[in-house]
Every structure is written in C-alpha cells, then in structure tokens.
Amino acid sequence: MVKKPNLVKNQPPNQIDLIACMQCGYCRSVCPVFEETGWESLSPRGKLFVVKNLTTKNSMLERIIGKNLTAKIVRDVDIPLEELRDAIYKCTLCSRCVTKCHVEIPFHEMWEHIRIWMVENGIEPPEKTIGMYDNIANPEFNNPFMEPMEKRDEWYREDYVLPPKADIVYFIGCGTSFYEYQVLLGNMKIFTKAGVNFTTLGKDEICCNAVSMMTGQVENFEELARRNVENIKKRGAKRVVTGCPGCYRSLKKYKKYVKFDFEIIHTMELIAELIKEGKLEFKKPFKDKDQPIIYHDPCELGRISEFEDHGIYDEPRFILKSVPGIDEIIEFPNCRVDSTCCGGGGGMKAVDYDLSAAIALKKVEQAIELGAKTIVSSCPNCKSQMGIAIEAKKKEYKDRGEKFKMKTMDVVEIVAKSI
Ligand code: SF4
Ligand code: SF4
Structure with missing residues (x-):
C-alpha cells in the first residue's frame, strides 16, 4: 500500500476541468479502454471521478451556491491510490474522449498533466514505465529499449555518407532507429533520390523523451531536450523532419524549454512537398496482391496534433494516391479526427x-x-501494434486450418519501393 500524500492540499492542475464534468458519459462511447474492459473506473468519466474524489471536496454547483449537496459519505469514499494509478495509466492518451465531451475538457493535455502531478506527489508510475525512464536517462543507452548507443546508426552508416551540416536533419527516433529499419532506409532513399540536402544526428541522437513526458516522469525532459537541440544546431539545420508522431510532438514541446528557430515537420509533410515539386519520379506500381490498402490515422499525427497545432490527414492520402497502381484507399468508418486508437499510445x-x-x-x-x-x-x-495483431490473427486462422494474408506498411515503405 502506497502512503497517501495530501492530494486535497496539493491539488491537480486541471481543477476546473475536474469539477466541470457533468458525468453525462458521452465520452465513454469512444474510449477504447472502456470498450475493451467495460470498467467504469477506466472510462474517461470514471477516471475523472476517481481523481475528483481524491482531490476535491465540493462540486462546481456546490462552490457556486456555497452549500454541500452531496451526502458526506459519498464524498468521503476512500479510493485507494492503486485504483487511481490503474485508472490514469490504463489509457492510451488517444484523446478521442475530447471529441465527445460536452464541456470541452482538454483531455489531450489533462491526462499528461495528471500523470506529472501524481509523480510529483510520490505516486509511482507502473514499474515497466519507470524502467523505460531509467533507460532513457542512462547515458549508456539514452533510449527506452536498452539498446547500446553504438547501434543508433547501424542500419545506414555503411551505405550513406552524410554531411556534417545540412538544411534538414532527419531525426529518426528510437523505435525506427533500432527496429523499423525498412522505414528508416525508405526515408534515406526518398530524400537521396529527391536531392534533399539532409543529415542525421547519428550516434548523437538521444530519445525525444516522449515516453517520459507521457508517463509523468519529466525530471530530465529539459536536459535531454537541450542536448538534442544543441546537436541539431551544430548541423546548421533549418528544418527537422521525423517520421515518428511521438517525436514530432515531443520535439515541438522543446520550445517551452529551449530557444531554437528550426522548423519541425513530419515526413508526410516533406514527402508530399517533394511530390508536388516534381522531385520524386515513380517507376514501379504498388503490387496488386497487397491491395486494397486501408489507411490508419495515428492519433498523435492526426487528432492530437490538430488540438495542438494542425492535424496531418491529407498528406499521407495525397502521397498514397500519387503512387502508381494505387487506385483506392479504403477508409475506416472512424477516420481522420475520429480515428480509433491502435492501442499502443500513452505507454x-x-x-x-x-x-x-x-x-x-x-x-x-x-x-x-x-x-x-x-x-x-x-x-x-x-x-508495430498492427503487426502484433496481424500475427495473432494469422495464428487464429492457421489453428482453424485456414489461410490468412495481410500486412502492415508505413507510407514511406510504399513510396520507397515505387521510386
Ligand atoms: S485518451 Fe483515449 S483511452 Fe484515454 S480516456 Fe480518453 S478515450 Fe479513453
Ligand atoms: S463527456 Fe465530458 S462532461 Fe460528459 S462525462 Fe465525459 S468528461 Fe464528463
């Protein structure tokens, strides 16, 4: 049992939002965690109830009229901190709840704020996320996966001689650097063929720290942000491009801590720009056997980026339509701002x-x-999430003696195969 801090005294940052909730429950209808578990305490409304119960003594109405309406026994239900941690961390931070909330609670920032507030109050995040934070902070790794720093550029260092300074820095990201090498090499091929003056941070790249921020562990966020910014500045870049929506958002957050004047864009924006400028020549059509394709809007690139700045929905669709052989892009019934989560966000x-x-x-x-x-x-x-689910599906079909074929690709891989 964790020792209970004084949460009523150390109020969470989004006090008004907590008491503004009307408990109508509309947000539950779009929450993937609630849909999967059926647990009220894991729904957005339930999460708010748990936090409110532990931190506020009066509702908005009670504050306005200056009277207690709820029976004391209801307000004093003693919710254990384990339940608070479970409610707050069993959330993909997909922000779909924002789209349904009547009183416009800004969940896209609020869930992160509450996690930070919990850690500040001594409520530890789930164990595996602490391990990820420690790996990022450890100079031997500086990434959540405990991969040695030397492996950062192993997929490309022999095939690409990159300049020490360039107009664009390609910030690869930890997942892509160590595991999604087809995406990394795809981007390298696209940029090279289009004549982009680019370089990377090589072994100097460290985690963008999105994982730490989204799990409430922000102690070293500024320090790592400064290191990445310094290394980007050394390359003289005017723009930083990344293919990871997590890095894209995290790098943008650096502005709060460090001054810089380079622009941060996603690879979808750069590749769309290169196609429009006629810098990419498509040669091979995308294979019929892998069609039709369906496009999944990542929450962080679409909806959450839209709440923070602008959502990137049109660029990937435009790029895919430019690839010869692709005549149709199927859409999920819930797409663009209403896209459903892949389940892999928020740690x-x-x-x-x-x-x-x-x-x-x-x-x-x-x-x-x-x-x-x-x-x-x-x-x-x-x-990676789609890959895991496709493998599970393949096994299910195989066990029934049936065949099942499906694959998952990044837009970048499709483009790289066609040029
Ligand atoms: S952010 Fe997503 S997973 Fe979390 S409460 Fe909202 S809808 Fe549910
Ligand atoms: S939709 Fe908004 S007001 Fe209604 S229960 Fe959910 S968080 Fe509360």
Missing part, C-alpha cells in the same frame, strides 16, 4: 500489454471486414 504496451494488443486486434478485424490486404500508417508504433 499502454508497457502498462498492460494484453489490453493494448486487444485494442489493436479490434482495428485489424475492422480492416479484414472491409476487405483490406494492407494496413498503412505513418507511425512506427502503430505499425
């Missing part, structure tokens, strides 16, 4: 792997029903 894979995989499976089952052969995305995390 969920580390918090509850099975729950995260079950959410991904729903998405893959939807794609199968719609007749898609390839699920395409523009996020290494979403691609």
Whole structure:
C-alpha cells in the first residue's frame, strides 16, 4: 500500500476541468479502454471521478451556491491510490474522449498533466514505465529499449555518407532507429533520390523523451531536450523532419524549454512537398496482391496534433494516391479526427500489454471486414501494434486450418519501393 500524500492540499492542475464534468458519459462511447474492459473506473468519466474524489471536496454547483449537496459519505469514499494509478495509466492518451465531451475538457493535455502531478506527489508510475525512464536517462543507452548507443546508426552508416551540416536533419527516433529499419532506409532513399540536402544526428541522437513526458516522469525532459537541440544546431539545420508522431510532438514541446528557430515537420509533410515539386519520379506500381490498402490515422499525427497545432490527414492520402497502381484507399468508418486508437499510445504496451494488443486486434478485424490486404500508417508504433495483431490473427486462422494474408506498411515503405 502506497502512503497517501495530501492530494486535497496539493491539488491537480486541471481543477476546473475536474469539477466541470457533468458525468453525462458521452465520452465513454469512444474510449477504447472502456470498450475493451467495460470498467467504469477506466472510462474517461470514471477516471475523472476517481481523481475528483481524491482531490476535491465540493462540486462546481456546490462552490457556486456555497452549500454541500452531496451526502458526506459519498464524498468521503476512500479510493485507494492503486485504483487511481490503474485508472490514469490504463489509457492510451488517444484523446478521442475530447471529441465527445460536452464541456470541452482538454483531455489531450489533462491526462499528461495528471500523470506529472501524481509523480510529483510520490505516486509511482507502473514499474515497466519507470524502467523505460531509467533507460532513457542512462547515458549508456539514452533510449527506452536498452539498446547500446553504438547501434543508433547501424542500419545506414555503411551505405550513406552524410554531411556534417545540412538544411534538414532527419531525426529518426528510437523505435525506427533500432527496429523499423525498412522505414528508416525508405526515408534515406526518398530524400537521396529527391536531392534533399539532409543529415542525421547519428550516434548523437538521444530519445525525444516522449515516453517520459507521457508517463509523468519529466525530471530530465529539459536536459535531454537541450542536448538534442544543441546537436541539431551544430548541423546548421533549418528544418527537422521525423517520421515518428511521438517525436514530432515531443520535439515541438522543446520550445517551452529551449530557444531554437528550426522548423519541425513530419515526413508526410516533406514527402508530399517533394511530390508536388516534381522531385520524386515513380517507376514501379504498388503490387496488386497487397491491395486494397486501408489507411490508419495515428492519433498523435492526426487528432492530437490538430488540438495542438494542425492535424496531418491529407498528406499521407495525397502521397498514397500519387503512387502508381494505387487506385483506392479504403477508409475506416472512424477516420481522420475520429480515428480509433491502435492501442499502443500513452505507454499502454508497457502498462498492460494484453489490453493494448486487444485494442489493436479490434482495428485489424475492422480492416479484414472491409476487405483490406494492407494496413498503412505513418507511425512506427502503430505499425508495430498492427503487426502484433496481424500475427495473432494469422495464428487464429492457421489453428482453424485456414489461410490468412495481410500486412502492415508505413507510407514511406510504399513510396520507397515505387521510386
Ligand atoms: S485518451 Fe483515449 S483511452 Fe484515454 S480516456 Fe480518453 S478515450 Fe479513453
Ligand atoms: S463527456 Fe465530458 S462532461 Fe460528459 S462525462 Fe465525459 S468528461 Fe464528463
């Protein structure tokens, strides 16, 4: 049992939002965690109830009229801190709840704020996320996966001689650097063929620290942000491009801590720009056997980026339509700002792997029903989630003695194969 801090005294940052909730429950209808578990305390409304119960003594109405309306016994229900941690961390931070909330509670920032507040009050985040934070902070790794720093550039250092300074720095991201090498090499090929003056941070790249920020562990965020910014400045870049929506958002947050004047863009924006400028020549059509394709909008690149700045929905679709042989892009019934989550956001894979995989499976089952052969995305995390669910589906079909073919690709891989 964790020792209870004084949460009423150390109020969470979003006090007004907490008491503004009308408990109408509309947000529950779009929450993937609630859909999967059926637990009220894991729904957005339930999470708010748990936090409110532990931190506030009066509702908005009670504050306005200056009277206690609720029976004291209801307000004093003693919710254990373990329940608070479970409620707050079993959340993919997909922000779909924002789209349904009547009183416009800004969940896209609020869930992160509450996690930070919990850590500040001595409530430890789930164990595996602490391990990820420690690995990022450890100078031997500076990444959540405990991969040695020397491996950062291993996929490309022999094939690409990159300049020490360039107009664009390609910030690769940890997942792509160590595991999604097809995406990394795809981007290298695209940029080279289009004549982009680019370089990378090589072994100097360290984690963007999105994982720490989203799990409430922000102690070293500024320090790592400064290191990445310094190294980007040394390369003289005017723009930084990344293919990871997590890095894309995290790098943008650096502005709060460090001054810089380079622009941060996603690879979807750069590749769309290169196609429009006629800098990419397509030569090979995308294979018929892998079609039709379906595009999945990553929450962080679409909806959450839209709440923070602008959502990237049109660029990947424009790029895919430019590839010869692709005549049709199937859409999920819930797409663009209403896209459903792949289950891998918010550190969920580390918090509850099975729950995260079950959410991904729903998405893959939807794609199968719609007749898609390839699920395409523009996020290494979403691609990995889809891959896990496709493998689970393949096993299920095999056990029944049936064949099942489906793959998942990044938009970048499709482009790279066609040029
Ligand atoms: S962010 Fe997503 S997973 Fe979290 S409460 Fe909202 S809808 Fe549910
Ligand atoms: S939709 Fe908004 S007001 Fe209604 S229960 Fe959910 S968080 Fe509360």
